Amino acid sequence: MERAWAWKEQYGGRIIEQLKKLGCSCDWDRLAFTMDERCSSAVREAFCRLYEKGLIYRGSRIINWCPDCRTALSDEEVVYSEDKGNFWYFRYPVKDSEEFITIATTRPETMLGDTAVAVNPSDGRYASLVGKTLILPIVGREIPVVADEYVDIGFGTGAVKITPAHDPNDFEVGLRHNLPMIRILNDDGTIGEQGGKFAGQDRYEARKNIVAEMKALGLLEKIEPHAHNVGHCHRCNATIEPLVSKQWFVKMAPLAKPAIDAVVKNKTKFTPDRFAKIYFNWLENIRDWCISRQLWWGHRIPVWYCECGETVCSRETPSVCPKCGGTHLTQDEDCLDTWFSSALWPFSTLGWPEETADFKYFYPTDVLVTGYDIIPFWVMRMMFSGIEYTGKVPFRDVLIHGLVRDEQGRKMSKSLGNGIDPLEIIDKYGADSLRLSLLTGVAPGNDTRFTDAKVEAARNFINKVWNASRFVLMNAKGPIPKIEDIKLQPADRWIISRLQSTIREVTVSMQKYDLGIAAVKLTDFMWDDFCDWYIELSKPALYGEDKERKRAALGVLLFVLDSALRLLHPFIPFVTEEIYSYLPGKRGSIITADFPRYNTRLSYKKEAKAFEGVIDLIKTVRAMKVAVNCPPAKKVRLFLVTDQKRLVCVNKSSVLRLAGASEIEFVASGAEAGEKTVSQVSEIAHIFVPLGELVNLEEERARLEKELERVEGEIARAGGKLANNNFIAKAPKKVVDDERAKLEKYIDMKQKIEKQLKEL
């Protein structure tokens, strides 16, 4: 408990500070109290059920022990690093023989606990020795030579000393061959009673002494330097010692089977489905789950020991021993692995083991969203726990997302200090921007790099939505007709159709959990179709004299905006909610509004397609102007050869406005447009523009001549530099290459300008 308070001193302040920032108050004692009360009944229930079914047992296992901190460490708390050490080659004599086996070890002191030497069964060198007995030097113990696949023929001498109590692999070998386990280390890292004359010595002191004695006995063959990975305590950096200890385990085979079946039978589906492979791979190779932890913070194991030797597993704290009636019961000191209680999350949060209304209504849940890195820790354990305790899978879908990495693609971590503070980003760009930036263009299960630029892009889009809405609302004064009552223009039908296909695409994408694609489709529709095209197309009507046309345009604008906001709401919750509250008419909160549904009657495929011809016409005229350097604001006359006269006429005001034209004339051929014209073919029309309309010939000639002069100057400059041998020889290659590239560019420009001048 003291250590728990020390931990609170170190980290508690920061946690409370963060909670305060978020507007929560926090009281440390109460937090601890709440954890205990709310969760313990479910945890105890789960533990007891497994215990009663014989799925929990207590057994020996190798754990990581830090002799300095005198505590067990979880695998995650062990840091491996490359250490320089030695290989000591020892000779172990064969009983009643002159022969011996040479083994290599990096930890000579563990020989005190050796109970066998292992060789690979297919290793010819040692075949004759398998089954024979060795005499363990110094100790004098008789130990067998066993054959085990674990041994790597090519490594060391091909013979391995086996110390089951102090090495995880040796432990396994020990189990397979029924070898005794002799623990020779004390908790403080000194040699224990089993170490004979070395008892009481520090592990490194004993190592020195043992090597010296082996040398004196003539059994030290050689010493080789050897670099190898050694585990260190993450807190004090001391070398950890694996040693055998009593732990609690859950038998996994009976739990894993139904959990595998559930996914095979599609009761639970992974998205993307490749993650099911990871899930299977884990469950198929699973070992019993060690659930006891030597921590000071967590749920204590609900097991009590009586003086009479009885072990009691109980949901309630027992006051008397059910066997002897004694009252001196002590609870197991160990805590449960945090994942044991986390595995209960889908139902313990709903009140399980009580049959609450929440549990009945919400369980099994629909979808679990999580990162791929915790499939083994959490998803898998929720699955088999849910099936075991409730008889049902805990969720139908598992949506796996990637990790957010830093700008260089590194995992964000405390030690690197490359994490970001979401609150800072929110202050800078807004919460919606952060949310949208993490959703846009990401594929399920793939990692994404966090950059300010992405958040900025999201912010710009949201700003666009805001401004477009402002524009619509600014004009939306007076009565506005409903969409059903409006006589729709071709442009109206086009945007409404585009809205319908967007609704369909977004809906399908979201059903497939392709949120990144949904977000992209939505931004494309909102920005390109609605803002850049439809709003501009609607301006002639909005600014025109015809009141009815104006109200009709507003009706369409509001209809599309309203739908778009509801589509965008899952991606941009706060801003869409705000805008929605300003829309005319009685509306509630957008959060309870229906998500738009695809409506066939509002999909005018043919007319929408035809209208794209008008858009293409406008685009083509714009491009023609840019090509000849005509300012966009300069109005030109358009001469069109087209069989779509009616379509163009209906949209005439829009074409004039958006293409920057003064008038449109329909002609039978280009000749009618005048002698000198520029022409271009668009989808629905062959376009002719009188050259003089596009450019003022005199001004253009002057501009081109000036440009030619400048370009020739550049050619002279670059050419001069490149003609200088010293420059070529001494300047960095990149500079020279750049200069050559510039020269080529200017020569090319010169030719183009000369051609233009000739044609003028």
Added chain:
RNA sequence: GGAAGCUUAGCUCAGCCGGGAGAGCAUCUGCCUUACAAGCAGGGGGUCAUAGGUUCGAUUCCUAUAGCUUCCACCA
């Protein structure tokens, strides 16, 4: 050692159940056009890692190779 993934424009990444290569950012050109310069219009830029295979056709499917990444195990 076991498993999974990635390699597409200068950068960050989508996409492709096999048939015309995309976005954002950056860059270039021109615009302060009365919602928005955090913007508008237009443009340039890619042998879709490499080598084979299947196919009428491969960036997409298969095999191998290389480089990078992650998870797990672990070096007597």
